Amino acid sequence: MTTIxxxxxxxxxxxxxxxxxxTCTTPPPATTSTSLDPQAETLRLFQEHGATLYRFCRSVxxxxxxxxxxxxxxxxxxLHHLQHDGDTRNLxxxxxxxxxxxxxxxxxxxxxxxxxxxxxDHRTVDPVDEEVRLKPDTTQAGRARKAFRALAPRxxxxxxxxxxxxxxxxxxxxxxxxxxxxxxxLARALDRWRKQCVA
Amino acid sequence: xxxxxxxxxxxxxxxEASDECRAHADACETxxxxxxxxxxxxxxxxxxxxADGMPSxxxxxxxxxxxxxxxxxxxxxxxxxxxxxxxxRARRPSPWRNVGLVSAVATAAVIALVVYGVLxxxxxPTTLSASEVLERSLQTISSGQGVERLExxxxxxxxxxxxxxxxxxxxxxxxxxxxxASYRPDGTIATAISQDPVRQLRSQLFHVDGTNxxxxxxxxxxxxxxxxxxxxxxxxxxxGIMQAKSDQQLTIEDGPTGRRYIVEIPPVTPQTxxxxxxxxxxxxxxxxxxxxxxxxxxxxxxxxxxFSVSVKLRTHEYIGGAATDDxxxxxxxxxxxxxxxxxxxxxxxxxxxxVLRELGRARGN
Numbered sequence: 001m002t003t004i005x006x007x008x009x010x011x012x013x014x015x016x017x018x019x020x021x022x023t024c025t026t027p028p029p030a031t032t033s034t035s036l037d038p039q040a041e042t043l044r045l046f047q048e049h050g051a052t053l054y055r056f057c058r059s060v061x062x063x064x065x066x067x068x069x070x071x072x073x074x075x076x077x078x079l080h081h082l083q084h085d086g087d088t089r090n091l092x093x094x095x096x097x098x099x100x101x102x103x104x105x106x107x108x109x110x111x112x113x114x115x116x117x118x119x120x121d122h123r124t125v126d127p128v129d130e131e132v133r134l135k136p137d138t139t140q141a142g143r144a145r146k147a148f149r150a151l152a153p154r155x156x157x158x159x160x161x162x163x164x165x166x167x168x169x170x171x172x173x174x175x176x177x178x179x180x181x182x183x184x185x186l187a188r189a190l191d192r193w194r195k196q197c198v199a
Numbered sequence: 200x201x202x203x204x205x206x207x208x209x210x211x212x213x214x215e216a217s218d219e220c221r222a223h224a225d226a227c228e229t230x231x232x233x234x235x236x237x238x239x240x241x242x243x244x245x246x247x248x249x250a251d252g253m254p255s256x257x258x259x260x261x262x263x264x265x266x267x268x269x270x271x272x273x274x275x276x277x278x279x280x281x282x283x284x285x286x287x288r289a290r291r292p293s294p295w296r297n298v299g300l301v302s303a304v305a306t307a308a309v310i311a312l313v314v315y316g317v318l319x320x321x322x323x324p325t326t327l328s329a330s331e332v333l334e335r336s337l338q339t340i341s342s343g344q345g346v347e348r349l350e351x352x353x354x355x356x357x358x359x360x361x362x363x364x365x366x367x368x369x370x371x372x373x374x375x376x377x378x379x380a381s382y383r384p385d386g387t388i389a390t391a392i393s394q395d396p397v398r399q400l401r402s403q404l405f406h407v408d409g410t411n412x413x414x415x416x417x418x419x420x421x422x423x424x425x426x427x428x429x430x431x432x433x434x435x436x437x438x439g440i441m442q443a444k445s446d447q448q449l450t451i452e453d454g455p456t457g458r459r460y461i462v463e464i465p466p467v468t469p470q471t472x473x474x475x476x477x478x479x480x481x482x483x484x485x486x487x488x489x490x491x492x493x494x495x496x497x498x499x500x501x502x503x504x505x506f507s508v509s510v511k512l513r514t515h516e517y518i519g520g521a522a523t524d525d526x527x528x529x530x531x532x533x534x535x536x537x538x539x540x541x542x543x544x545x546x547x548x549x550x551x552x553x554v555l556r557e558l559g560r561a562r563g564n
Contacts, residue, residue, distance in 0.1 A: 067254075
């Protein structure tokens with residue numbers, strides 16, 4: 001029996017679909033043109049979407065350094081995509097699709113390593129979840145943030161994508177979930193977050 | 200129509216609902232309330248994610264470097280080539296980080312000298328050819344005379360405590376004679392270094408745990424680490440870079456303080472850098488009265504290491520005969536600890552030798 005959760009896990013375990021051909025669902029932006037210099041176009045898109053993409057990765061990975069790594073890799077793949085005359089329609093959706101795959105890669109990569117005890121690590125890299133080093137935040141916003149971080153990865157992914165303004169079709173493309181299921185999963189993710197807030 | 204399910208309410212909030220559902224949400228007070236609540240919750244989540252802030256300023260620089268390395272070779276960017284961070288992340292603050300500030304101060308001073316010594320001649324570049332700029336810049340450096348005092352703010356990547364204020368005094372007639380000091384945003388001194396071949400003195404100051412430690416070395420044989428000379432060595436490289444930038448943009452502003460020239464070099468993506476110094480982008484605000492640069496922002500690479508620097512000139516003057524020996528000395532305060540050392544050819548070695556020798560004495564060895 002195939003469940004939604006099962007399909008998500010398959011998405012993690014199987015080789016990822018090529019990011020070069022994500023589903024494009026909205027009309028192409030007027031400013032996009034393959035005749036532009038790929039490097040200049042990549043930098044322009046970084047200026048336009050870099051911050052939102054970083055926040056998305058940060059909320060999914062819960063780690064600043066990993067989030068920046070994924071953002072950098074995403075834009076390098078974009079450069080490669082543009083240099084090879086890839087599809088330039090709806091590059092925002094393309095970027096989030098590649099970034100979501102990158103976050104899954106990074107999450108899966110973490111699982112290959114032994115648990116990391118942050119308190120014993122005095123090297124240069126920050127702990128996986130930087131929040132653990134902070135003092136407990138008992139404010140309403142603190143509880144909301146804690147509840148959000150406690151959500152399952154898929155719930156965090158869907159809510160983060162939606163919070164960045166992606167449509168259901170774009171969310172489906174980025175997350176590997178059927179479009180018809182996105183609304184239901186988003187509603188349930190939000191309900192779980194609300195329950196966590198009051199727990 | 201029946202009341203909306205949670206999924207339909209979510210779709211209304213996300214703008215993905217059918218016309219029928221939207222019409223019902225408008226008409227039904229209960230459903231409208233549910234839509235409003237869910238919309239508030241989604242906005243709360245969006246604000247939580249937004250609170251994660253912005254990526255560090257170094258990210259764009261890292262990206263530019265990674266792109267430049269792969270720019271001419273598109274096929275290099277593959278699943279096996281693009282892996283992880285390309286630079287080390289910052290270490291946690293250490294009590295000894297002040298020692299590292301010496302190099303930061305030296306770098307800042309070098310950049311400031313390039314900025315205030317060379318680039319003013321580029322303030323009116325529209326009628327000059329690159330070779331004329333090079334020639335005039337070299338003439339300016341070589342013809343400088345007297346004692347010059349500068350004060351400016353410097354902000355660089357990695358300075359988590361905010362911009363520092365640099366005060367420096369340079370004897371243009373004797374390039375080994377200088378003093379450079381950096382001050383934190385709260386006004387306390389962070390580091391200082393001075394060298395006076397006339398009196399054969401070299402001093403270094405470090406502020407550690409609220410106390411100033413001054414390592415003073417006398418009878419120096421050969422002056423070393425001349426920041427002005429380092430700056431002069433960088434001049435030719437800087438001019439060479441400026442020669443390559445043919446797309447300088449000049450803007451003239453007439454304000455209450457007089458005319459200002461704004462020279463900008465649009466961001467470029469360099470190929471793999473093999474040079475000592477390379478500029479990716481630069482912006483200089485130049486006074487129209489004396490063509491001295493008031494502000495300078497630049498990103499680029501030094502020895503293939505990325506840097507981003509912002510310099511703002513506060514004061515500049517030639518003090519001439521007002522300069523005394525004290526102008527090139529670090530004068531200890533009543534609570535400062537002074538360690539006397541022996542001269543060495545390497546200032547770092549003489550610093551470490553002095554400190555370790557003092558440590559040995561304290562332990563009774």
